[in-house]
Amino acid sequence: MHELAITEGLVDAVSDRLPGQRVICVKLEIGALSGVVADSVRFCFDLVTEGTKLEGAKLEISQPPAVCHCRICDSNFEPDGPIAICPCGSAEVAVLAGQDLKITSVQVA
């Protein structure tokens, strides 16, 4: 359940960047290949924000799809699930996007 530590990291990062400010909304990006479960972060968020300047804040999560590049057929594709296999059958792929886990913006009161 690394999502607990990750959600704590999220709250800590926002508190550090905006000390003392009341936060009413946090926008979070969880890439499809980040290995983080959005529902688990949502579950932890209310618990972790309790007693902080983020208490009661809304959590908006976007989940951008992964983008991979196949070295064999030289094309980009969106993998179907967590294992990146090109439609051409090749596993010789590089992940271009979808591994990020980042706070894109916050709304303050």
Next chain:
Amino acid sequence: MCGTCGCSSDVRITSLHHSHDGHEAGHVHLPDAAQAGRTIQLQQKVLAKNDQLAAANRQWLTDRGILAVNLMSSPGSGKTTLLERTTKDLAGKMSIAVIEGDQETALDAHRIEAAGSPVVQINTGAGCHLDAEMVRSALRSLDPRSGSIVVIENVGNLVCPALFDLGEAAKVVLASVTEGADKPLKYPHMFRQADLVLLNKTDLLPYVDFDVRQYSSDLRRAAPAAMLLQLSATTGEGIQGWYDWLRRRIPPPPE
């Protein structure tokens, strides 16, 4: 509990060689970003602090010419047995030091110490993985010598450790034939990170239903870049490949 680095009053770092005054909280603080406003763009990685600490660990290790390996696996796949054998076999040839990560007990650290390597035990309490801050403290306590190999034995878990950079030079995933052959497809996030996959307990292949060819093929799908070596930490069969892999990665001594 500190939310960023995962340290908490539950985390205990124990050196078997000298006392340690506990876990120092060397937190990195990011510069103040923004003034009050309605919407503030941050574009900040959630694990930025861990990544910064990991980068500092990596630099610290590089400056001293030390190879650090993050060894990950499910519980019971043989990480400690592998390190016991590695310590004994390489005695006088390569200098090995170990950071042991477990939720509780110093059982593994005692095994490593008995085998002959310097060791520091991290107990994570409820934590399911090691993070860069824990490893930073453990490295200071261990104080490995230049030219040595530090193996960081992560908490037995094929999920959470995959997300936390510790500052290692390479990630090694240890699997065993008794776990079943389906793990690379079931835990792709972990296997995708691996530089090397060690398939352990091959001495038990005659007794278990494990198709090595299928495993190898599935691993290539989940982790095309990972190298696969088969070995038995109990009998020593195939283990030379692991030693050669380590030897090739020891950095040149610092100037």
